[in-house]
Amino acid sequence: MTSETGPGRGESAGESADLLLPLWRALVVFRMITWGFACFGVWTRWDGIVRPSGAVLQLAIMGVWTVIASIGYSRHWGRRNTRLAVADLLVTVGCMYATLLAQPLLDIRAGASVLTSVWAAGPVIALAISRGRDGGLLGAATISLALLSLRGVDNAAKMLSNVQLLLVAGIVVGYAASTMRAANRRLREAIAAESATAERLRLSRSIHDGVLQVLAQVQRRGTAIGGEAVELAGLAAEQEVALRTLMASRPVDGAGGRADLCGLLLPLATTRVDVVVPADQVMVPAAVAAELVAAVKEALSNVDKHAGPDARAWVVVEDLGTDVLVSVRDDGAGTTPDRLDRAGADGHLGVSQSIRGRIRDLGGSVGVRTAPGEGTEWEMKVSRT
Secondary structure, X not given: OOEXXXXXXXXXXXXXXXXXHHHHHHHXXXXXXXXXXXXXXXXXXXXXXXXXXXXXXXXXXXXXXXXXXXXXXXXXXXXXXXXXXXXXXXXXHHHHHHHHHOOOHHHHHHOOOOOOHHHHHHHXXXXXXXXXXXXXXXXXXXXXXXXXXXXXXXXXXXXXXXXXXXXXXXXXXXXXXXXXXXXXXXHHHHHHHHHHHHHHHHHHHHHHHOHHHHHHHHHHHHHHHOOOHHHXXXXXXXXHHHHHHHHHOOOOEOOOOEEEHXXXXXXXXXXXXXXXXXXXXXXXXXXXXXXXXXXXXXXXXXXXXXXXXXXXXXXXXXXXXXXXXXXXXXXXXXXXXXXXXXXXXXXXXXXXHHHHHHHHHOOOEEEEEEOOOOOEEEEEXXXXX
C-alpha cells in the first residue's frame, strides 16, 4: 500500500496498486469533514452548552485524534491490521462520553446533542474497510450501545434512524471492501502469472536457440557415430526432454485450494513417457490432484517394472466438464486382468491400493484394459468438484 501522495520509501509497487486505497482516502476526508461539522455544531449551540470549556477540550481531543488517525490511515502501518481501527473505536467511544464534560447527563437524555455527532461513524467505516462486513457490524454495534447508554433506554426509539444508518454504513462499506480485497488478490495473481509467463517465454526462446539445438546435435551425432557415443546421445536425449518439459510447465497453484492437474503431470515426461494435456488449465481440488498424480506415478512405476525395457508410456488428460479422465497407456508386455487381481491377493498392493484404492477414496472409477503382448491401459475418472 502507499500514502496518498504515492508509494512510500519502504512500500512495494504491488502495495501501490491496492484497490482499497480509495476507501482509506475517503475515510481520511470523512474524518476531517465530520470533525469540522462537530466544531460547527458546537458553535451554533454555544449558548446552550452548560460548560463551554469542556466542549472546547472535547473538540481539541477529537481534533488531535483526527490528525493521528488520518496520518495512520494514510500509511501502510495503519492499514495493515486492525489495531489502529480498534484504537479509533475506543477513542471515539471515549470522546462520546467526553460530552459529559460539556453537558450533564440529564440534559443529554432530555435532548441535548452528543457533541461528536457524525464524527463517531469514523471507526465503523475503518473497521468495515479493515475487516469487512463483520468489522463494520462490530463498530456499528459498539457506537450504538455507547449512544444508547448516553441517551437512555427511554430515547431508544428516537435513536433508531441513527442506529440504522450506522448498520447500513458498516454492512455496505464492509461488503465493498471485501469485494475489492478479493478483486485485488485476483489482480495480484494475474500480474504474477503474466510476469512468470513472460519470463518463461523469454527463457524458452534462449534455451531453444541455444541449449536444445546443441543437445539435438549431440543426440544425432552420437547415434550416428555409435559405440560409447550412443550412451552420450541417450543422456542428451533425456536432458532435451527434461528441458522441454520445464519450458512447457506452468503454474499449478490456484485460488481456493485448487491446483492445475496438467501442471502437476507435465514434469513426469521422459524419453519413454509422453504427457498429453489440454491447452487450458484443468483445475481440481489440490487434494484430488495430489492423489491423481500419485496414482499415475504408480502406474508408470509398473510400466518400468513389468512392461519391458523398450516399452513406452503415454499419460493423457481429458477435461470432461464436471469430470476429469486420466489415462496411462503403455505398449509393453501386457498381462491379464486375472493376474492383476491375484497380485492384490498375494500381497502386492500397488494396483489394489495405490491406484484403485486412491481413486475409489476420491469417489471416482478405475478401468483397466490389458492383454499379453498388447500393453496395459488404465483409465482413472474423478469428479472435478
